[in-house]
Amino acid sequence: MSSQVRAQVIPLEQASAFPRAPRTVEETGLPLLFLVELASKLLFVRGQLYLTEMSHQLRLPAIVLDSLLSFMRAERLCEVVRRGETDGDVLYELTDAGRARAVEYLGRCKYAGAAPVSLDDYVAQVERQSVTKMKVTREGVDKAFRGLVIKPEVRDQLGAAMGSGRALFLYGPAGAGKTYLAERLALLLDGDVAVPHAIFVDGEIIQVYDPLIHHAVEDAPRSAGAAIDNLMRPDLRWVRCRRPVAITGGELTLKMLDLDYDASTGFYQAPPHVKANNGLFVVDDLGRQLVQPEQLLNRWIVPMDRHHDYLALHSGIKFSLPFDVVLVFSTNLMPSDVADPAFLRRLGYKIHIGPMDEDEYRSIFMRVCEEREVPFDEAAFRSLLEDFHAGSGQPLLACYPRDLIGPIADFARYRGEPARLTQDSLQWAWHNYFASR
Numbered sequence: 001m002s003s004q005v006r007a008q009v010i011p012l013e014q015a016s017a018f019p020r021a022p023r024t025v026e027e028t029g030l031p032l033l034f035l036v037e038l039a040s041k042l043l044f045v046r047g048q049l050y051l052t053e054m055s056h057q058l059r060l061p062a063i064v065l066d067s068l069l070s071f072m073r074a075e076r077l078c079e080v081v082r083r084g085e086t087d088g089d090v091l092y093e094l095t096d097a098g099r100a101r102a103v104e105y106l107g108r109c110k111y112a113g114a115a116p117v118s119l120d121d122y123v124a125q126v127e128r129q130s131v132t133k134m135k136v137t138r139e140g141v142d143k144a145f146r147g148l149v150i151k152p153e154v155r156d157q158l159g160a161a162m163g164s165g166r167a168l169f170l171y172g173p174a175g176a177g178k179t180y181l182a183e184r185l186a187l188l189l190d191g192d193v194a195v196p197h198a199i200f201v202d203g204e205i206i207q208v209y210d211p212l213i214h215h216a217v218e219d220a221p222r223s224a225g226a227a228i229d230n231l232m233r234p235d236l237r238w239v240r241c242r243r244p245v246a247i248t249g250g251e252l253t254l255k256m257l258d259l260d261y262d263a264s265t266g267f268y269q270a271p272p273h274v275k276a277n278n279g280l281f282v283v284d285d286l287g288r289q290l291v292q293p294e295q296l297l298n299r300w301i302v303p304m305d306r307h308h309d310y311l312a313l314h315s316g317i318k319f320s321l322p323f324d325v326v327l328v329f330s331t332n333l334m335p336s337d338v339a340d341p342a343f344l345r346r347l348g349y350k351i352h353i354g355p356m357d358e359d360e361y362r363s364i365f366m367r368v369c370e371e372r373e374v375p376f377d378e379a380a381f382r383s384l385l386e387d388f389h390a391g392s393g394q395p396l397l398a399c400y401p402r403d404l405i406g407p408i409a410d411f412a413r414y415r416g417e418p419a420r421l422t423q424d425s426l427q428w429a430w431h432n433y434f435a436s437r
Contacts, residue, residue, distance in 0.1 A: 019235040029118030041112040044102035048093040059114040059236040109266030114197035126322040136163035144187035166348025167327040175399035178330040189243035193278045205267040214241040244279035250288035286331035293338040355395035365401040372409040374419040
């Protein structure tokens with residue numbers, strides 16, 4: 001996925017929902033000794049740092065770090081190397097005692113990045129920007145699906161499902177377009193959310209922000225006065241992002257849905273459904289995983305019902321996190337074949353994505369012809385419908401136009417000829433695709 005940054009002006013009323021920068025150590029929600037540990041590790045790794053550089057690296061305001069470093073100086077863990085003309089130009093380094101302490105800290109945990117946020121602050125923020133608070137309208141759905149060939153009743157089902165925030169189940173034959181539709185649902189996600197770099201739980205660090213899932217939004221400078229600007233200054237331990245989208249497929253295992261502890265670094269990675277909080281979590285190709293579908297589905301019965309999930313640290317400590325995602329399952333199997341009635345009852349929407357009618361199929365076919373620069377031919381298309389689809393009993397699925405026209409264009413390019421849609425070229429592509437004689 002792309003991690004491009006898009007700039008936009010953030011309205012003041014929206015900015016007020018974003019966490020504000022702490023002004024004291026207490027307001028960070030983190031223990032003082034943990035912050036001492038984090039600052040010591042950063043200074044050990046970097047050698048010497050100016051106050052402004054430490055503020056940027058730890059994502060904490062200089063006023064908070066100034067108080068923290070004063071404590072560390074009093075404990076003779078760090079010292080001032082040089083003073084500039086401003087407070088931000090003060091250069092710090094560790095003392096011998098500070099370096100010895102930092103080595104001890106790094107032996108337990110090598111994390112030396114952005115300061116985490118507390119578990120309580122994370123839970124409160126996820127609830128504040130819940131995906132259930134999105135407003136999905138018919139106009140918004142029409143805009144998101146503009147240019148897409150989709151049955152009106154399916155479009156309305158998808159729109160209602162996204163507006164409800166409940167889980168949905170897309171099922172139908174392979175090639176009907178379920179995965180494409182599931183990914184397209186991301187266009188219905190409304191608004192930006194705050195995502196923490198990491199969260200602090202019982203002395204442990206869990207990394208949450210993932211540039212492969214979280215697409216950062218750059219705040220444009222506000223035109224408000226300096227007093228308002230200071231009042232609304234954001235907490236940089238959080239990243240303003242578009243609502244996240246996480247997609248998993250056949251690689252998904254039960255272990256991936258738990259915290260991932262790296263013993264070599266001493267901290268955790270959040271599981272994909274936690275990274276997708278306040279957004280969309282798609283489980284594609286349900287039934288192709290190494291574990292049974294029932295095992296995966298049973299893992300989510302409690303989170304779907306109570307909107308929170310339980311995770312465990314390697315120490316055995318368990319804690320609760322919000323489960324605030326639109327959960328989308330996509331499968332070639334019938335719902336009754338992969339889940340029992342208890343689970344199906346918790347699924348808000350079960351949407352069948354099936355074959356297309358002739359007009360819908362023609363529309364996609366003509367569009368793909370235009371994209372691949374293969375002139376559309378009505379006689380050849382009629383032959384495809386009558387001689388190949390009807391003759392073989394193959395349904396009109398959304399994947400076939402691209403899968404048939406692509407090889408025709410490839411073969412023409414190989415031969416150095418203009419691509420043409422003929423009965424012969426379609427026959428060649430059909431037999432090549434379906435491995436028939």
